[in-house]
Amino acid sequence: MTEFKITQAQKELVEKLGVYYEKSGMQPAACRVMALLIVSDQTELTFEEIQQILNISKSATSGAINLLITANRVEYITRPGERKRYFRAKILNWKVDMIQNMSQMTSVSALLKEINKQRPKSSKEFNNTLAEMISFLEFVNAEIPALFKRWEAKK
Amino acid sequence: MTEFKITQAQKELVEKLGVYYEKSGMQPAACRVMALLIVSDQTELTFEEIQQILNISKSATSGAINLLITANRVEYITRPGERKRYFRAKILNWKVDMIQNMSQMTSVSALLKEINKQRPKSSKEFNNTLAEMISFLEFVNAEIPALFKRWEAKK
């Protein structure tokens, strides 16, 4: 039985980051696992370590890990001769994730467009505001690549 | 008893937009109310109209409306001589909302910064990736005003 632990300060960071992740609707245990993989000194943790550090059941651990893997937020590696898997946060892909996240705006603006099309002409101010929102969302969406470029340039 | 209704097409838009709002963790009924106030031909609806169109109970209607008011997403007006309130989506403030939403990134990046500070020097690649994320989040955050300006200019 490994007895790897994290410090009190780290525990608090796991909680804080965990709560942040919860806002996106993921279940608490999965959020803690995700947070732990970011906060922990080791970037790669085994099933057992995760379970013990967070003090949750095997089923909760299994469920959380698989959820995160499905959501493409966690991956695992194996080591030659070991059956254990080493789980780690998939943060190297953060740019792809962020682009995907930002691009969700596109789907909203498409929906808002559809809505605005069916709105009566009479509610002019409202429609105009909606049109402005759509215009801005589309603009931002189109600007994303440029945003990355300017960031790269500035570094 | 008023018998104001919405079309089938509108109902579907309310559902779609409602589901979109649900992603942010708000309760279903409140999301439907919000969506209705965007989709409906009338931009201002009474308590009774909302309740009847969405076919929900008074308590659900009351709860949803008050939640939305607290979240600053809905406001109401009154008309002289009438006791009823007319509720409407507070979309005219969309810029403020959007800036606030985007600025939430700042809070995450602050937290990530705190985390990165306590990480061991040994996990170099991980720390660097984290630092890059933070850098990008801060950059985007700083760029928000400029983004609005460029959008205005382009219009």
Next chain:
DNA sequence: TACTTAGTTCTGCAAATTCAGAACCATGTA
């Protein structure tokens, strides 16, 4: 004063979520 209107608040149920515990399985090892 009694009644209507416009909503609020309380009670409680039904459904969904989340997780622990135990049994189970698959692979490797002695």
Next chain:
DNA sequence: TACATGGTTCTGAATTTGCAGAACTAAGTA
């Protein structure tokens, strides 16, 4: 073959959520 390891899956219990229904309140009206 027996046992250990690294999980997965099933069951069910404890919360939590979301809302209906009914009672209630506050303000205006006849």
